Amino acid sequence: MxxxxxxxxxxxxxxxxxxxxxxxxRGYHVIHGDRELAYQGDPxxxxxxxxxxxxxxxxxxxxxxxxxxxxxxxxxxxxxxxxNYPKFIDLFDGVFxxxxxLETSLRRIDERVxxxxxxxxxxxxxxxxxxxxxxxx
Numbered sequence: 691m692x693x694x695x696x697x698x699x700x701x702x703x704x705x706x707x708x709x710x711x712x713x714x715x716r717g718y719h720v721i722h723g724d725r726e727l728a729y730q731g732d733p734x735x736x737x738x739x740x741x742x743x744x745x746x747x748x749x750x751x752x753x754x755x756x757x758x759x760x761x762x763x764x765x766x767x768x769x770x771x772x773x774n775y776p777k778f779i780d781l782f783d784g785v786f787x788x789x790x791x792l793e794t795s796l797r798r799i800d801e802r803v804x805x806x807x808x809x810x811x812x813x814x815x816x817x818x819x820x821x822x823x824x825x826x827x
Contacts, residue, residue: 691715691766692766693784694766695768696784697782697786698769700771704789705790705795706788707722708771721769723749724771725770726753727770736750736751742816745747749772757778758781
């Protein structure tokens with residue numbers, strides 16, 4: 691949707707949504723990929739899958755391409771993570787990867803889930819992933 695298109699990525703809790711919300715408040719065009727483009731699917735084929743697995747969190751490639759091709763905006767920021775990013779990363783003019791330490795990431799996820807239990811990290815299988823990240827077991 692922009693003449694220039696940028697991807698803002700990073701692990702859960704890195705601050706992608708916060709950065710994009712701030713950019714949006716400043717008047718920039720923003721696509722929240724995890725809300726607007728994401729689904730559970732095979733990263734190679736795009737075929738939808740059942741259930742939840744982090745490795746199946748992908749974006750609709752055709753929608754990403756269509757949004758990038760539309761040049762109604764001067765700049766568009768795409769925010770979020772996708773396991774099939776190699777299929778469209780070359781469409782972006784630049785990529786920003788946000789970094790965060792593990793404790794901060796886990797704290798932010800907990801804060802998010804406290805506000806919205808349906809957010810990532812609220813389901814039992816997602817909590818197991820968080821526990822694995824924290825303990826390394």
